[in-house]
Amino acid sequence: MKWNQGILLLICCMSLFIDTATSRAEAPNKLTYIALGDSLSAGIGASEVDYLRTPAFVPKFVTHLRKTNDVYVENHSVPGLTTSGLYSFLTQNQGIQTKLKNANIISISIGGNDFLREIRSSEQVDEDNFKARAQTIYEDVAAIVNYVESLNNDATILLFGLYSPYGDTHEYQEVSQLILKDYHLLLQTLQSERVIVIDPHAPFIGKEVQLTHIEDNDIHPNDEGYDILANLLIKAYEKEAGR
Template sequence: MLKRWVLVTMLLVSSFLFYPPATAESPGEITYIAIGDSLTAGLGSSEENYLRIHGFVPQFTKYLREKNNVTVENYGIPGLSSTGLLALLNADEALQNRLKTAGVISVSIGGNDFLQTIRSVPEGEDETALNLRMEILKRTYQETYKLLRELNPDATIILLGLYNPYPEGHELTDLGAKYAPLFNGFIEEYGDESKTLVIDPYDTFEGKALEWTHIEKEDIHPNDRGYLEIVRLMKAAYERNLE
């Protein structure tokens, strides 16, 4: 009997030596789901072997993998508007089920609405119609965020704001400078909620449009440097949230 207890004790001790209990440093299991428009898809970033590994989703995934085992799913759809994203979330049951399992969800939406909005006002005309479109965008975003939280109350949700892609002297610079901050302002309120991070790239990109986007080719998407700056902001916010 005594020999049996000695053997059991030795087995227990060896199990802790070879298979130590999980600690805070042990890798976690995270499902990261990215939803949104062309920024989520990584448009504007350079390709390697036909993959846009310099977009913010691959780069942020690489960061998460420094301390976690990460499964990533990218649902970026170029040209997607806020109403399109809301319709997708309401209609796609499979996507809803995937979002319920996510530990991290990033959302980039509003850029196409922003473009349609500021381009809808002919020079010198009243901005009433433009303000109305911004109000519709605000309400659609509210519904989208509410749905995401209903699907997953516990995930860390990262909401990406807008920058002004137009440099000084461009015909749309002033409108961009007005309405990108308005959009960022109304998503900022979600940052007061637990596990919701709001990324505002406006100040970071100010004065850098020619360096960090493809605007010289009339393409508002970030280049590799621009995406790197977005990821830097995401990482900083995520790390603060862990503190």
């Protein structure tokens, strides 16, 4: 009888161990995701579902992450924000600094308003002038990335480049393409083990009307445009995670 009781106790202990190990294996990873940026990261232009812009790239990225992870997310994106505005927000706000220090994933989408300011102030197409304009935006973005890295050098930083919403017939088409050509070459220099540069420029070329609201004089993506941005973000993250 005692021998049978011992066997039963052993079986119960082994069962408990196996259940615990299985539970641990199936438990999702806990991730903290912080989104930084302007109206693009805020999802302006995406359709709303129950007052939420679920087709935007941040919600779609979170939905993807939550398939296999327990995700906590905060979106600190402000429509109209410039690179200098974001840099000031980060360096002067202790609360966001603490959040970034504890983040696993940080996305940065900034520079669009600086880009618009540069092309709208251009009176003529001058290649040397636009190289300087691209350099100015790049230096501001580089300062942001370097500061975020100084707070957290373990997080995956997903850095968005810029796209042009201006098609062949638009007055800003040539100007915008010149700036973006140089800008993305510069932006690639920020790519590192932890910083992943995402270039959305090419997918929008020739599809500006299809992917944005530019026909309504609105440069933001529509749902189809945001879907492209979300897929680029997911692909970039999965490539990093699969290393």
